[in-house]
Amino acid sequence: MKFCPKCKSLLLPKKGQLVCSCGYKEKGEERIVITERMGSHDLDVADEEDDPDGNSELPIVCWNCGNRGVTFWMVQMRRADEAPTRFYKCRKCRKVWRSGK
Numbered sequence: 001m002k003f004c005p006k007c008k009s010l011l012l013p014k015k016g017q018l019v020c021s022c023g024y025k026e027k028g029e030e031r032i033v034i035t036e037r038m039g040s041h042d043l044d045v046a047d048e049e050d051d052p053d054g055n056s057e058l059p060i061v062c063w064n065c066g067n068r069g070v071t072f073w074m075v076q077m078r079r080a081d082e083a084p085t086r087f088y089k090c091r092k093c094r095k096v097w098r099s100g101k
Helices: none
Strands: 012-014 017-019 025-027 057-061 068-075 085-090 096-099
Touching: none
Parallel strands: none
Antiparallel strands: 012 017, 017 025, 057 068, 068 085, 085 096
């Protein structure tokens, strides 16, 4: 990775040259390879039936079938300074909906 000596921006390969947005050009190497490595992480999949505390069920009435009793989980969909989104799933008809409040 090389940087422009004038403006310190990243030099990008273009037609055998390294080019900067400020107009600086430099002869590039014969072959330029850009790679990115991503780490792998194991994901734990939790089944709604495997809730150890039994706290994920709420006595909310499903809007689809009228059943009382839904499970919920929360996901941080937006920035960290905003509230997480709560997802609900009916135990009877399996319909899923969400609430951001």
